[in-house]
Amino acid sequence: xxxxxxxxxxxxxxxxxxxxxxxxxxxxxxxxxxxxxxxxxxxxxxxxxxxxxxxxxxxxxxxxxxxxxxxxxxxxxxxxxxxxxxxxxxxxxxxxxxxxxxxxxxxxxxxxxxxx
Amino acid sequence: xxxxxxxxxxxxxxxxxxxxxxxxxxxxxxxxxxxxxxxxxxxxxxxxxxxxxxxxxxxxxxxxxxxxxxxxxxxxxxxxxxxxxxxxxxxxxxxxxxxxxxxxxxxxxxxxxxx
Numbered sequence: 001x002x003x004x005x006x007x008x009x010x011x012x013x014x015x016x017x018x019x020x021x022x023x024x025x026x027x028x029x030x031x032x033x034x035x036x037x038x039x040x041x042x043x044x045x046x047x048x049x050x051x052x053x054x055x056x057x058x059x060x061x062x063x064x065x066x067x068x069x070x071x072x073x074x075x076x077x078x079x080x081x082x083x084x085x086x087x088x089x090x091x092x093x094x095x096x097x098x099x100x101x102x103x104x105x106x107x108x109x110x111x112x113x114x115x116x
Numbered sequence: 117x118x119x120x121x122x123x124x125x126x127x128x129x130x131x132x133x134x135x136x137x138x139x140x141x142x143x144x145x146x147x148x149x150x151x152x153x154x155x156x157x158x159x160x161x162x163x164x165x166x167x168x169x170x171x172x173x174x175x176x177x178x179x180x181x182x183x184x185x186x187x188x189x190x191x192x193x194x195x196x197x198x199x200x201x202x203x204x205x206x207x208x209x210x211x212x213x214x215x216x217x218x219x220x221x222x223x224x225x226x227x228x229x230x231x
Contacts, residue, residue, distance in 0.1 A: 033218070042207060042221035043161075050216065058218065090161060094217070103149045103168075103217055107161035 003027060004108035006091050012114045019078040021111050023091030030096040032074040033105060034058075034066060036087040043090060049074055050096075081115045088112050118143045120210050122222035129198055130230050137193040137225050139208030145169075147213040150184065150191045155205040155224070167191060198229045 003026040013019050023032060031050055035043040035058075045058030047066040055066050063085060065077045074093075078085055092105040119142040129135045141150065152164040165175060167184050175182050179196045195202055205224045211217040 031217070035219075040223060042223040043209075043219070044221075045218050048216065048218060056216070088159070092161075092219075096217075103211060104151070104163060104166050105211075105219055106163060107153075109160050 006108040006111050010112045013081050014116050016080050019081050021076045023074040025093045029093035031094045033092040034076045035090045038087050083115050086115045118210050118220045120222035122225050124225045126226045128228045132197050134196050135198050137206050139191045141189050141210045145212040149211045151209040152193050153207045200229050203229045
C-alpha cells in the first residue's frame with residue numbers, strides 16, 4: 001500500500017470559516033484524488049491532480065478548491081464551510097506509471113469534518 | 117457515463133456461510149478497470165482486487181474469489197466460509213481509461229457476519 005497520510009484526522013468548524021485538509025504521500029505517485037463519503041452516496045470524486053500544478057474537477061467540486069505545489073502534497077480547501085460539507089474526506093493516490101498496479105488507487109485514513 | 121450498482125445494501129450471514137456480493141457496472145469504454153475495496157468498522161479503505169476489462173479470468177485469493185463476466189457487465193465477489201472479521205462495507209468501483217482513471221463507486225454493501 002502507498003504511504004498516505006491525512007491531516008487533520010478530525011476537525012470541527014463553524015459555518016463560514018475556511019478549512020484546509022492536507023494529503024501527503026511518500027510513494028512519488030503522479031496522480032492524487034480527493035473524495036467525500038456520505039451515507040447513501042458511496043464515495044464521490046471532488047477534485048483530482050495529474051501532476052504538480054495540474055488539477056481538474058470531479059463530480060462534486062462546487063465549494064472546494066485544491067492545490068498541488070509538490071508531488072507529495074495535495075491540499076483541499078473549503079473556502080467558506082457549509083453544513084452540507086460535513087462528511088468524511090478521503091485522499092487517494094496512484095502511480096500512473098508502468099506496471100500492473102498503475103491503475104490502482106490507494107487511500108489515506110480519512111478526515112472526519114463536522115461543520116456546525 | 118460510468119455507473120456502478122450494488123443492489124444489496126445490507127447482507128447478514130452466520131459464520132462459515134458463503135456469501136456473494138453483487139456488482140453491476142455500465143461503461144462505454146472498451147478499456148476499463150474494476151475494483152473491490154473493503155471498509156472495516158475502523159473506517160479505512162483497503163484495496164482487495166483490480167481486474168482489467170481485457171482479462172476475464174476469475175481470480176481466487178484464499179477465501180475470496182471474484183467472477184468477472186463482460187456479457188452481463190458484472191463483477192461479483194464471493195467470500196467462502198465467512199468469518200466475523202469479514203464484517204465490513206464492501207465497495208465495487210470502476211475506472212475508465214478515457215476519463216483519467218477516476219473511480220466511480222457503488223454505494224456499498226454492508227456485510228455482517230454473526231458468530
